[in-house]
Amino acid sequence: MWEESSRYPDPAVQVLDPRFNQYRLPLASVERLYTGCRWSEGPVWFGDGRYVLWSDIPNNRILKWEEETGAVSVFRKPSNNANGNTRDRQGRLVTCEHDARRVTRTEYDGSITVLADRYQGKRLNSPNDVVVASDGAVWFTDPVFGILGYYEGHKDTSETPPAVYRIDPHSGEVQCMADDIEGPNGLAFSPDEKILYVVASRANPRKILAYDWNGASLSNGRVCIDAGPGTPDGFRLDIDGNLWCGWGMGDPALDGVRVFTPQGEAIGHIALPERCANLCFGGRYRNRLFMAASHGLYSLYVNTQGVAGG
Secondary structure, three states, X not given: OOOOOOOOOOOOEEEOOHHHHHHOOOOOOOEEEEEOOOOEEEEEEEOOOOEXXXXXXXXXXXXXXXXXXXXEEEEEXXXXXXXXXXXXXXXXXXXXXXXXXXXXXXXXXXXXXXXXXXXXXXXOOOOOOEEEOOOOOEEEEEOOHHHOOOOOOOOOOOOOOXXXXXXXXXXXXXXXXXXXXXXXXXXXEOOOOOEEEEEEOOOOOOEEEEEEEOOOOEEEEEEEEEOOOOOOOOEXXXXXXXXXXXXXXXXXXXXXXXXXXOOXXXXXXXXXXXXXXXXXXXXXXXXXXXXXXXXXXXXXXXXXXXXXXX
């Protein structure tokens, strides 16, 4: 049975390299905010309402945790087996839906707009994770995970290769940016948006790839992080360009969040009792890390800030 540490500093916040010390708060500990999910994913912070939304994919729902009271409620059910979530630059929820094989936007009045469900007339596979760039473009990954069975979607036929897509903010055109990544999963931009990072979750071992983005195309694809026995899934970046990556599966000692420099060097680890799938930065100053991990939602205050809009 997991228990919150009663001592400071929390031994769950592990320094792998002295460079991580500047990001670690000695008087902050890992907190479990909720447990009771089948597979937690896609957390996103809403500062204007002081709450986190996150997906519980097999239970076909999006949950809501409120900062003021700690109350958890169902935000949306059914959710079409929603996975990744983020906000656009106008503050609206953008969601990847496995079962409906689409990316949607929730408008201010609660209505839902379909942003993408096809590419060149063919159905998408099962959109997985999503980010919105500062120009308003919506970037998402589209592996086949949600159409392989009936646990996180429904079994169906793939019509397009797994790929990374961009939705043009002006025309709404769905553009294929890369279709040679093995199981494209989590994705995020560097703080200056000149580098796009993407998890290759079906590579063996898993890798986090980096691509240069010049405003028109991706180039110079390379391995930034070789995960070895680790299993990166979703991740976000802080303002210094460090990658805070959901980690785990296999060896329990790997479960949690692994922190890497922009050069791909592991400097820190946040140990959790279960594998972390995805995370986001939130709180008033974007210095609270919210971690969706298997059955639950966890948080930790850190001495940095997440990239705005990430």
